[in-house]
Amino acid sequence: MQRGEGRYGPSRMENATEIGSTLAARPAHDNERLWSEGKAWRMTELTARVVKVMRERGMLPSFAAGTVLPLPAVNKVEFYPTFRCNDSCDHCITRSGPDREETLDPEDAATSIENVATFSVVARMRRLYGEGDFRCKPSVQCIELGRRQRPPAKLDDPLKKAYAECLQGKGNVAEWVTHSERIRLNYGRPSVRISGGEFYMWPFRLAGRKLSEDERLRHQSQLVGEIRFRLPDYDTWILTNGRFATSRDRADKVVGHWARNANSLEAGGRTRLCISVDIFHRPPAGGTVEEMLESIWRASHRHGLGAPFLYGISNNRIGYLGRAFEQFRVGVLEPHEIKNASCSTFNPASCMSVDPIDLVCQGGCREVKGFYFEHAGGCLLANNIVISPSGRMVYCCACLGDYGDFVNEPARCLERVVLDPVSIMLRRTETAIPFLETAVELDPTVQVFGAGPHPAVTASTCYQMMTGERIGSAVGRPT
Ligand code: SF4
Numbered sequence: 001m002q003r004g005e006g007r008y009g010p011s012r013m014e015n016a017t018e019i020g021s022t023l024a025a026r027p028a029h030d031n032e033r034l035w036s037e038g039k040a041w042r043m044t045e046l047t048a049r050v051v052k053v054m055r056e057r058g059m060l061p062s063f064a065a066g067t068v069l070p071l072p073a074v075n076k077v078e079f080y081p082t083f084r085c086n087d088s089c090d091h092c093i094t095r096s097g098p099d100r101e102e103t104l105d106p107e108d109a110a111t112s113i114e115n116v117a118t119f120s121v122v123a124r125m126r127r128l129y130g131e132g133d134f135r136c137k138p139s140v141q142c143i144e145l146g147r148r149q150r151p152p153a154k155l156d157d158p159l160k161k162a163y164a165e166c167l168q169g170k171g172n173v174a175e176w177v178t179h180s181e182r183i184r185l186n187y188g189r190p191s192v193r194i195s196g197g198e199f200y201m202w203p204f205r206l207a208g209r210k211l212s213e214d215e216r217l218r219h220q221s222q223l224v225g226e227i228r229f230r231l232p233d234y235d236t237w238i239l240t241n242g243r244f245a246t247s248r249d250r251a252d253k254v255v256g257h258w259a260r261n262a263n264s265l266e267a268g269g270r271t272r273l274c275i276s277v278d279i280f281h282r283p284p285a286g287g288t289v290e291e292m293l294e295s296i297w298r299a300s301h302r303h304g305l306g307a308p309f310l311y312g313i314s315n316n317r318i319g320y321l322g323r324a325f326e327q328f329r330v331g332v333l334e335p336h337e338i339k340n341a342s343c344s345t346f347n348p349a350s351c352m353s354v355d356p357i358d359l360v361c362q363g364g365c366r367e368v369k370g371f372y373f374e375h376a377g378g379c380l381l382a383n384n385i386v387i388s389p390s391g392r393m394v395y396c397c398a399c400l401g402d403y404g405d406f407v408n409e410p411a412r413c414l415e416r417v418v419l420d421p422v423s424i425m426l427r428r429t430e431t432a433i434p435f436l437e438t439a440v441e442l443d444p445t446v447q448v449f450g451a452g453p454h455p456a457v458t459a460s461t462c463y464q465m466m467t468g469e470r471i472g473s474a475v476g477r478p479t
Helices: 010-014 018-024 031-036 043-056 106-119 121-129 140-146 157-168 213-230 248-260 289-302 321-327 410-419 421-426 429-442 459-467
Strands: 071-082 133-137 173-177 182-185 191-196 235-240 271-276 309-311 334-336 352-354 370-375 378-387
Touching (some): 043 459, 071 121, 071 410, 140 157, 213 235, 213 248, 271 289, 321 352, 378 410, 410 421, 421 459, 429 459
Parallel strands (some): 071 378, 235 271
Antiparallel strands (some): 173 182, 334 352, 370 378
8 A cells, every 4th residue: 555655665556455446457548548648647757656645744643753654453353364255156255156266375374463462452451551461341232132043034234233233342341451440441352353265165276286175164263363362352253144054954064163262261262154145145055044044043053153244235236346446337225126136035135235435425435444543552453354364464445555564574464554754643533534636636637536526535546556457447647
């Protein structure tokens, strides 16, 4: 996500992440041609100019010599060990599917978790406030959902909301407890969400050899164990589409492996399955969504996990990100006909939208990048990060940007988040909108897809700035 100016130089500008590159693998845009014809800036060059202008306008704080820099920490982790998936969905933000080969080597996966532990917000609390315990009491709503004995018959709106709130940790009460004081925290338990493609498919191939299901499950079990051991204060969410549950026995086997290390006493026991029941996902062959849920529910109870959490389309609307990044042809939520691929009445959706999410109309892109707080010695900047299947650290919405090699250089990745001018501007409310609008001001040929008072403030503008890739056509070179 580096934008060509600042400490790390322009080289990173060329590096859209592999996720960004995946999105970029769509029909070619003619940025380079337009640039060579003198009709437009390269986006990367434009970004450097925007940074310069923002600095001149006093919108980019600079760190004077001797400034105590914020201490970076890792809060939540979206952990993407693979893009392999046993389904293929149009809306998939990572474009995962049966043809994807990307997979994080198990050793690198374990090292990544170790690195998260080293820089975790809990480890930082210990350093700042002394030896103590991180305690977090879940909300009543969350406890009740975890105790459900059977899957609900339908995923209605109140239930979707309750599950979403629990996933976000809403209503949890957290404290840092030392021998002499209790410090009330205004953030909940951090988490690792194993996501990306389908965890059940990881690691699909190692050293050129395709792994059997048993081999994969052993690796999956070990990785969950590693997370529980290294990050006992973290919640672990295994996000799955549930398609492994082709029968009760199969569900029992897979969940049994995942649960084996999830609930060991010394490793803590805060692992939950989170089943995505969007209508776009097909149920296991020959089965139904309802049967799938029944099997996974039963297996979860049998192996000592709490009731699975369900994740569906909230409000029956979805920013259709995967396709939106390919097309970017409308500005504001455009309803689309959708096909109920799951053939289920469990989570029917009535409408959806194709849109580069409008940051203003939607009340922000809702990709919370983290938080910071001041302490006696300075400021702690706790970041929500994404770890990609190649071990790169990614940041911000839509999994764009590239902060470096998280397996081998985690400290450097986090330092970049602190110092990168674009990171600084995008994580501050007062600068995020001016940053995006300045891009359009400096280069009116940037295709703007939003509407209303701040048309530039859409994920489409973010996307162009982050990937360095121009979308759509341009007219006339900026002066
Ligand atoms: S099941 Fe999930 S990870 Fe797989 S293709 Fe669909 S949206 Fe992507």
